[in-house]
Amino acid sequence: MSDISTLLKTAAPSISVNKRGELDCLEVRHPAFSADLLLQGAQLLHYAPAGEESWLWLSDSVEYKQGTSLRGGIPLCWPWFGNATMNPDAVKHHIADAEQAPAHGFARTRIWSLAEAYEDNDEVVITLTLDDCQHPLWQADLAVEAEFRFTASSVSVVLATTNKGETAVSFSQALHTYFPTSDIHNTRISGFDGESYLETLEGWQRKTQQGDISFGGETDRIYFGEETLSLITPKHTTDLSCQGSHSAVVWNPWIEKSLRLSQFAADDYQRMFCVETANAADDAVTLAAGDEHVLCMLLTRR
């Protein structure tokens, strides 16, 4: 950890590395904003402009344990999204035993390394790399890097994947963002009117969205489209724009599923929702040997 501290002292003095339970957390305390980024999973837990509440939801019962993804912030799902068995054949082709494969890939519980840090009066930029991209069940040679950029009025995450192998590789992924709301019943997502989605709770039927998305029960859908989305909660409107993604997963576990989730109180579903910037289902990425794919999300508020 002393290497990290030395790098931070010179390149980005507003970042310090501190323990949270068993995990190392990069704490950004810039005069204009703050952020907390775990090295495990390259998981961003918190971002807020000075004087504001966090733009990300994080469970009150979150567990800072090695090998366990935390419930909240932005877990990175890579190199497959969700249940491996539900991925397209091209992705499953690289997974030795999809039945046994962990949900959402393996990157979210691995330790990432600090590659670069930079700050000036306006922004802080942190780049993390995943040193060990191998997994007993994953049969492809991809490399991945994550860049986080914080300013007084925005946060962006870029996930860049490179095919280091000699043949094409298909993979799926998501920036699994948990957003806060003061009232899920008065929360809407605007931008997918007229677009198609897969209703995973009804046998993955393909349907068409009419108007805004609202929440009145368990929600677990994969939307297709590449619009800038507006996330409208009673207190805020947050704009979510992306690049390199043509799908977004909208998720809320609602009452019954909440009872089965780790690090999640029975009534937490009322105060959170996920909109995941993804390359999922039909939108999985195929990378030729040597090629790179860049997935990017940007959050701003009106």
Ligand SMILES: O=P(O)(O)OC[C@H]1O[C@@H](O)[C@H](O)[C@@H](O)[C@@H]1O
């Ligand atoms: O509990 P996990 O593994 O973090 O997954 C949470 C949710 O993640 C979403 O992306 C999936 O669509 C849901 O089906 C899943 O329940």
